[in-house]
Amino acid sequence: MNKVLSNFEAVITDLSHDGRGISHINGKTTFIRGALPNETVKAQYTNKRSQFDEANLIEIIVPSAERVTPPCQHFGVCGGCSLQHMSPALQITHKQAVLLNHLKHFGQIEPDQILAPITGATLGYRRKGRLGVRYVRKKERLLVGFREINGRMLADLKQCEVLDPRVGVHLTDLIQLVSNLAHYDHIPQIEVAMGDEKTALIFRHMVPFDQTEIQQLCEFGQTHEFDIYLQPAGVASIHKIWPQDENLRLSYKISQEKLELLFHPADFTQVNADINQKMIQQALELLDISPNDCVLDLFCGLGNFTLPIAKHAKQVTGVEGDAEMVKRGNENAAHNQLENASFYSANLMEDCSQMPWFKPIYDKILIDPPRTGAENIINHLPKLKAKRIVYVSCNPATLARDAGILVKQGYRLKCAGVMDMFPHTEHVESIALFEI
Numbered sequence: 001m002n003k004v005l006s007n008f009e010a011v012i013t014d015l016s017h018d019g020r021g022i023s024h025i026n027g028k029t030t031f032i033r034g035a036l037p038n039e040t041v042k043a044q045y046t047n048k049r050s051q052f053d054e055a056n057l058i059e060i061i062v063p064s065a066e067r068v069t070p071p072c073q074h075f076g077v078c079g080g081c082s083l084q085h086m087s088p089a090l091q092i093t094h095k096q097a098v099l100l101n102h103l104k105h106f107g108q109i110e111p112d113q114i115l116a117p118i119t120g121a122t123l124g125y126r127r128k129g130r131l132g133v134r135y136v137r138k139k140e141r142l143l144v145g146f147r148e149i150n151g152r153m154l155a156d157l158k159q160c161e162v163l164d165p166r167v168g169v170h171l172t173d174l175i176q177l178v179s180n181l182a183h184y185d186h187i188p189q190i191e192v193a194m195g196d197e198k199t200a201l202i203f204r205h206m207v208p209f210d211q212t213e214i215q216q217l218c219e220f221g222q223t224h225e226f227d228i229y230l231q232p233a234g235v236a237s238i239h240k241i242w243p244q245d246e247n248l249r250l251s252y253k254i255s256q257e258k259l260e261l262l263f264h265p266a267d268f269t270q271v272n273a274d275i276n277q278k279m280i281q282q283a284l285e286l287l288d289i290s291p292n293d294c295v296l297d298l299f300c301g302l303g304n305f306t307l308p309i310a311k312h313a314k315q316v317t318g319v320e321g322d323a324e325m326v327k328r329g330n331e332n333a334a335h336n337q338l339e340n341a342s343f344y345s346a347n348l349m350e351d352c353s354q355m356p357w358f359k360p361i362y363d364k365i366l367i368d369p370p371r372t373g374a375e376n377i378i379n380h381l382p383k384l385k386a387k388r389i390v391y392v393s394c395n396p397a398t399l400a401r402d403a404g405i406l407v408k409q410g411y412r413l414k415c416a417g418v419m420d421m422f423p424h425t426e427h428v429e430s431i432a433l434f435e436i
Helices: 088-107 171-179 211-224 273-287 306-310 323-335 396-408
Strands: 007-011 021-025 028-033 040-048 052-062 128-136 141-145 189-194 199-204 227-231 239-242 250-254 259-263 294-298 315-320 341-345 364-367 388-393 412-419 429-435
Touching (some): 007 021, 007 052, 028 040, 088 396, 088 412, 141 171, 171 211, 211 227, 211 239, 250 273, 259 306, 259 323, 273 364, 273 388, 273 412, 273 429, 294 306, 306 315, 306 323, 306 341, 315 323, 323 341, 396 412, 396 429
Parallel strands (some): 028 052, 294 315, 294 364, 315 341
Antiparallel strands (some): 021 028, 040 052, 128 141, 128 189, 189 199, 250 259, 388 429, 412 429
């Protein structure tokens, strides 16, 4: 790999899947970070490879009509949001193109219909996050936030525009708090979790805090209305120190279904509450549940889809690999007085065809897997004879792969569309309907 520092002029014709501008220089593809289609730019090479080159934007000679002023002062340094220079409309168009290209390239299929994109607020939407903490001795400063674009160092942030303002505008307050702790240089991260009403901060610390530090943390929680948790070791060590009560749950409501879901701050929940509500309604519409339907929800987590489904179906079965999430699912079913939802723990990356929950015939199936997709369990789905499958995806490549398997099994990709769960980032969240 050769580092080449020469500058060049280029016309941008397209976007790569990760949002870099694409140009063709002397017949060779060049990816230019920060450039947009229909722009003429000056760029600087960063890497030259055998198949393609890479470069960074230096100057915009002819700007795109879709270029906007990034809303965050840290854009270009922080690696958290790489698409802020694109208009929201172009971001959606780009993500939709990424989804359709992956379906065609990896799955050799196209949907019969493209769903209207699910969109919402583009700032202040993020309710979950892990803030890195590091004391930089050369600068004699403590940093709290996300990593720089190159991924090696923490960015020097004052605030975060995509984090919910309950935390996003308080980064400098967190920096001041941690700087004043005796063990400021033994705190690698602060995990953020927010419900509708409460906000929790989990401080990971490598050495025990003394009583003075505990008091400082509690006073900070009281002043800013944060629940304060400590994590001295693994996840099991997380415990609450402020307020001094035994309520370890946050909560969020699914308004249209009149549900309230409880969760521990360390649990997985969707980061974007507004898009989550819209996504649930879209999934319910696509499933088209009747009162006599039995529905299977795979990778169900704490019941984010399972319990809304239970409001419409005869019976719903949720299956999840994390036993703690299964407990949470049962807890939420009881909390919402739902008796037609059952939860099972199973490793869905292994053969589950002999398990009791796999024996019934299901009318509808919902799948919401991790980034690795659901290839193993999908290979066994024909045995369940479901006529309709809704697939929620956070990775268009594995969705496309799995969609190809479903089509070979006799299903048809009726529709697919994107959901802007992570505005200003290259992450593509999508939903698809398969029918047999």
